[in-house]
Amino acid sequence: MPFPNSSARTQRHKLILAATIIPLVMLVVVVLLVVIIQGRKEGPSSEILLEWRGKGTTPYLREIVLGRCYNYVATVNSELRNKDCLKIWELFENAFMYKNPCSITEKDYQPLMDMASHPIPCNKSLFWSKTSNLVHRYTKANQDFVTLEDTLLGYIADGISWCGDPSSPGVNYKSCPKWTECESNPGTIYWKMASKMFAEAACGTVQVMLNGSIEAGAFRNDSIFGSVEVRNLNSDKISGMYVWLMHNIDGPQSEFCEGRSITILKEILKKQKIRVFCEDNYRPVQLLQCTRNPEHIACKACS
Ligand SMILES: *[C@@H]1O[C@H](CO)[C@@H](O)[C@H](O)[C@H]1NC(C)=O
Numbered sequence: 001m002p003f004p005n006s007s008a009r010t011q012r013h014k015l016i017l018a019a020t021i022i023p024l025v026m027l028v029v030v031v032l033l034v035v036i037i038q039g040r041k042e043g044p045s046s047e048i049l050l051e052w053r054g055k056g057t058t059p060y061l062r063e064i065v066l067g068r069c070y071n072y073v074a075t076v077n078s079e080l081r082n083k084d085c086l087k088i089w090e091l092f093e094n095a096f097m098y099k100n101p102c103s104i105t106e107k108d109y110q111p112l113m114d115m116a117s118h119p120i121p122c123n124k125s126l127f128w129s130k131t132s133n134l135v136h137r138y139t140k141a142n143q144d145f146v147t148l149e150d151t152l153l154g155y156i157a158d159g160i161s162w163c164g165d166p167s168s169p170g171v172n173y174k175s176c177p178k179w180t181e182c183e184s185n186p187g188t189i190y191w192k193m194a195s196k197m198f199a200e201a202a203c204g205t206v207q208v209m210l211n212g213s214i215e216a217g218a219f220r221n222d223s224i225f226g227s228v229e230v231r232n233l234n235s236d237k238i239s240g241m242y243v244w245l246m247h248n249i250d251g252p253q254s255e256f257c258e259g260r261s262i263t264i265l266k267e268i269l270k271k272q273k274i275r276v277f278c279e280d281n282y283r284p285v286q287l288l289q290c291t292r293n294p295e296h297i298a299c300k301a302c303s
């Protein structure tokens with residue numbers, strides 16, 4: 001009699017053992033699987049950002065772009081008061097967030113460009129190359145002219161950098177690719193597209209402020225002006241281009257209107273059937289240079 005009893009007890013023990021061990025083993029397996037899958041998902045990729053040689057995304061990017069946009073439509077150009085700045089920011093971030101910053105395409109930015117672009121009155125477009133500081137001081141003082149940075153697209157992005165990263169949080173604040181690392185980076189594509197649209201929109205007389213103190217020549221065909229803007233001017237709408245060739249007030253005077261690079265520019269524009277007028281040290285701009293150098297000989301009333 002003890003035998004079957006004891007065997008029954010063993011049986012019960014085995015059942016109890018199985019009932020506790022099987023779920024335990026299953027639990028361990030599930031926990032292990034979860035740990036492994038989580039590890040794959042947010043292991044190295046979420047903590048290790050891609051590394052680049054350029055400046056990272058400007059802190060407070062969202063606040064800056066949104067704030068500039070509201071400032072622009074509310075106080076700088078109230079004709080644009082109906083632009084939706086929140087939507088513009090959304091399209092801006094959608095263009096680059098969570099993307100590899102070396103594979104940005106025009107398609108990424110097209111919705112933003114369509115949404116934020118606006119017409120520019122004829123005769124007002126002012127292009128520039130290597131005269132950033134002077135040209136923007138000039139357009140601040142003279143409302144008759146508009147540079148790219150005085151349009152909504154130029155205004156919201158001026159002087160800041162940004163790029164995405166495939167891993168969380170989708171923005172790289174540490175580093176962004178330089179132009180030399182890859183051309184299809186968020187900044188380069190943005191400025192090329194905005195410059196192209198700015199050039200296409202130009203009508204009437206247009207002007208460009210170039211730097212006559214650059215030794216290599218005032219006009220470079222690989223600059224944004226030379227490679228993007230000049231090529232996208234619509235000659236049917238443009239009656240002529242005025243070149244303002246500015247020297248640093250203290251020199252050097254490396255190139256004048258008859259110089260080699262200006263001649264190349266004239267030839268390119270002649271092929272596009274656009275007439276060119278060039279002026280050395282365009283006086284209204286020189287007078288602005290004089291506000292900081294009033295004693296200079298070029299600044300005397302009858303020099
Ligand atoms: C642009 O300039 C041309 C020539 O100077 C002038 O005839 C025309 O009326 C101007 N257009 C506007 C919109 O100011």
Ligand SMILES: *[C@@H]1O[C@H](CO)[C@@H](O)[C@H](O)[C@H]1NC(C)=O
Nearest residue numbers: 130131134211213246247248
């Ligand atoms: C010309 O370029 C030099 C070097 O980039 C710069 O320091 C200078 O301010 C520029 N001059 C003008 C008139 O913009």
Ligand SMILES: *[C@@H]1O[C@H](CO)[C@@H](O)[C@H](O)[C@H]1NC(C)=O
Nearest residue numbers: 220221222223226227264268
């Ligand atoms: C720029 O000019 C150089 C020399 O004049 C020429 O070799 C080159 O092809 C030009 N580049 C472009 C993009 O037109």
